[in-house]
Amino acid sequence: MGRAEETRERILRAAEDVVLDEGVAALTLERAAAAAGVSKGGVLYHFPTRDALVTAMVARLTERFEEQLRRHGANGPGPGSFTLAYLRCEATPTTDPEDERVDRLGAALLAALAADPSLLAPLAEAYERWQRRCELDGLPPVTATLVRLAADGLWLTELLGLGVLSAERRRSVVEELERLVAAGTEASGPGAGTRARRSRPGARRGGGR
Numbered sequence: 001m002g003r004a005e006e007t008r009e010r011i012l013r014a015a016e017d018v019v020l021d022e023g024v025a026a027l028t029l030e031r032a033a034a035a036a037g038v039s040k041g042g043v044l045y046h047f048p049t050r051d052a053l054v055t056a057m058v059a060r061l062t063e064r065f066e067e068q069l070r071r072h073g074a075n076g077p078g079p080g081s082f083t084l085a086y087l088r089c090e091a092t093p094t095t096d097p098e099d100e101r102v103d104r105l106g107a108a109l110l111a112a113l114a115a116d117p118s119l120l121a122p123l124a125e126a127y128e129r130w131q132r133r134c135e136l137d138g139l140p141p142v143t144a145t146l147v148r149l150a151a152d153g154l155w156l157t158e159l160l161g162l163g164v165l166s167a168e169r170r171r172s173v174v175e176e177l178e179r180l181v182a183a184g185t186e187a188s189g190p191g192a193g194t195r196a197r198r199s200r201p202g203a204r205r206g207g208g209r
Contacts, residue, residue: 004046007036007038007042007046008046010036010037010038011032011033011036011038011042011043011046011047011053012053012056012057012060013036014032014035014036014037015027015032015035015036015053015057016057016101016105017035018031018032018035019057019105019108019109020101020104020105020108023108023112024054024108024109024112024113025112027050027053027054028050029043029044029047029049029050029053032047032053051118051119054109054113054119055119055121055122057105057109058109058113058119058120058121058122058123059122061102061105061106061109061123062122062123062126064098064102065089065102065126066126068089068099069082069085069086069089070085072084072085072086072088072089072092073085074086074133078138078185079137079138079139079184079185080137080138080139080144080181080182080184080185081137081138082133082134082137083134083137083139083144083147083148083181083184084178084181086130086134086147086148086151087147087148087150087151087174087177087178087181089151090151090152090154090155091151091154091155091170091174091177103155103159106159107159107160130148131145131148134147134148138185139181139184139185139187140184140187143180143181143183143184143187144181144184146180147177147180147181150173150177151177154170154173154174
């Protein structure tokens with residue numbers, strides 16, 4: 001990483017600290033510069049406006065989630081690999097301080113920026129990309145989409161403290177979602193068309209009329 005990139009990363013990290021400690025409303029270019037130990041001109045070189053800084057912070061969050069997806073096997077060769085990785089990213093409790101930081105920062109940014117969707121453009125683009133990957137994951141697209149939406153809902157309810165499930169109920173929900181992925185994998189695997197034809201009411205052996 002070059003010196004300019006190191007400075008950019010330091011500014012982003014410092015801006016995140018400001019948001020986590022004081023809220024998004026407290027974030028200014030001057031405040032980010034002070035927290036990063038650079039001049040305001042140094043911040044302006046990388047981020048000409050506050051909106052540019054915030055958008056870069058959102059993009060950084062999506063990059064971190066992409067890394068979590070890779071760690072959970074999103075690029076695996078089998079059908080359902082991405083959808084299962086997505087579920088595990090959202091549903092697996094983490095003890096990694098950096099992952100917890102990402103969750104807290106995501107909550108702070110989402111809550112503050114919901115009124116200005118343009119600042120969430122990197123996240124919106126990422127969700128479109130993740131949805132496409134779910135639909136092309138070798139599962140029935142509706143099944144993959146249901147699992148993704150349920151995983152997002154589980155993450156959000158816990159993040160916002162809204163109707164949080166008991167540990168037992170949560171475990172049962174995640175297991176059921178995993179079963180959906182497994183069943184979808186079987187349904188779309190080799191021989192699925194043959195099995196579907198055999199299961200149709202009135203289907204005859206040999207295909208005769």
